[in-house]
Amino acid sequence: MKLGIIGPAAAGKTTVFEALTHEFAGPGAKNETRLGTITVPDTRIDTLSEMFKPEKTIYAKVEYLLPGKKEGKKEAGADLNWIQVIRDVDALIVVIRNHAHLGYDKPEPAADFMAIQQELILTDLAAVEKRIERIHADAKRGKGTDKEELELVEKCREALEAERPIRRFPELVGSKLLKGYAMLSAKPVLVLFNNADEDETLPTESGIFSDETCMVIRGKLEHELAQMSREEAAELLEEFNIAASATDRVIRKSYEILGLISFFTVGEDEVRAWTIEKGESALEAAGQIHSDIQKGFIRAEIISYDDLIAAGSMAAAKKAGTFRLEGKTYTVKDGDIINFRFNV
Template sequence: MRIGIVGLPNSGKTTIFNVLTGGSAPTTAYAGGTFQVNTAVTPVPDPRVDALSRMYRPKKTTYARVEYADIAGLSGAEAGRREVSLSGELINAIANNDALLHVVRAFENEAVPHPLETVDPARDIAMLDAELTLSDLGKIENRLERLEASLKRGKGFPTYEDDKAEFELLSRLQPHVEQGLPLRDVDLTAEEEKRLRGFQFLSAKPILIVLNLGDEGDPPPIDYPHQKSAVTWMRGRLEMDIAQLTDEEERAVFMEEYGLTELSAARLVRQSYDLLGRMNFFTVGEDEVRAWEVRAGATALECAGAIHTDLARGFIRAEVVSYDDLMQAGSYAAARSQGKVRLEGKEAIIHDGDIIVVRFNV
């Protein structure tokens, strides 16, 4: 799972990136416009993995992983023009993500001026959304022009039916985007989503808007009634300072002082999972306890394939027990004796937190 962090210059993108990854990338204020992408892969915090490791005491513990990309280079705002623009390389960098995390400045700091002079989260959200939809509109218009020329060749042309279906779909999307509305609001069939996948439309990507607050103050009310989206907040600078403390006791003191029960990294990952429709299942044993990320509602066969293609190719059955049942039983053997371990076929739906053992033969 790869999540792209975007936002206006001096919004605190890199600060949030450091909170999420535990990194220490420089956060010096800059004017913006310079294209740069910093990436980091970080384990997904999951107390269930910790509990399973305590139960099995494996040689190795492996968490699910998420990759974050801190994407800098949004230009235009720094030139005093009250607009922003996306370069071609920036569009490509944003497209190369499963979801977006839009950091929106909601703090005042005279030492770090806002590129548009005033702090206005609703305005900043609308400006970036407009750029994302404008990029998508350009792609749609260009593709429709080529499809129209192709369709003029007539029904005898080999790709006529596919081209016709694509032309009708894009023609349906065009007026929606022309109104400045994101493509994630359009209800699409699975076949239509598959047809559009290659376009990597920016406004179709799930988006988590993170209001970056100062050390004090409440988050401003933001109305964002779009599908596959959510609005949350965090105190970026404060949490980065706390996250970089190496002394656990000192960290706990600071968190208690500011009323934090957990750092936002775990919460943002959970919200990202929800937006992307992802889940974790587990494999356990003396050698390794491991979390695997798959789509929510994945079948036993899909989960087997996530572990290794040979398991999917030679799939026979899967032993499945829920995390809660295993923890309550105290051991796998006890869960089996209590009838909590079930044998499932390849089409069985696996749920978040299930522990599976794949029986296979190749």
């Protein structure tokens, strides 16, 4: 899972990136594109690891991409570079300044968000218009037209012209024909309001955020916390009422906007978390692990994490009959512990 961090200049993108990834470039760092990988904290994996004492414990991973600035350009917002850099991310984190900042106007979260949204929409609109022209030109030259594709891109154009992001239209987001377009406004969005240290509230000034998944981050504070030891941080966590770190909270929301869930595999050699989309089948989950397991799929032995914990051990769970045998079409649930039986 890869998330791109975008937003207006001085919104706190670098601050947030560093708070999330714990990768500190320090002052004087170049404005290069940065990629940070972090392991997804999951207490269920901690517990399973204690239970099975495996040789290896493998957590899921998340990548954060912070587009650099082009040389000579001061304003990230006026820079097309980030548009190219974020093409292949799974979701966007839009950082919006919601605190007073020396040398800048008072925060205007709604206007700032709309400006970024507008850039995404205009980029997609240009691509869609080009494609429509192309389809018409091909038709004139006697090449067959894919009516279905034309209809879909025209729907996209209509939405984009009305300044609506494609992500609002599930039938367009889900369309296989449009996958190759990798439209920016089709990507799930998490809006991160970068608040002052003592401010925990979401901006309420306008209804424009009612369609968005939003959360508050106190970027500067989280950046400081990220550089402290657990003991040093403890006092600040209490003083500023921080129950879960920004990293934990952003990851949770990222899973939410992407519709992702975790399943686990356990054993003496390895305890491991896997990430799939909600609604995926046991067969698809098997394919995540290895194509051989998918090809030779026989059955999945499944127990939910909660049932295993309630039983106390695998042996006890088997005795209690909480282990289930499921076929290819079973829909995997968050927290399922799966043992795939397969033929090679």
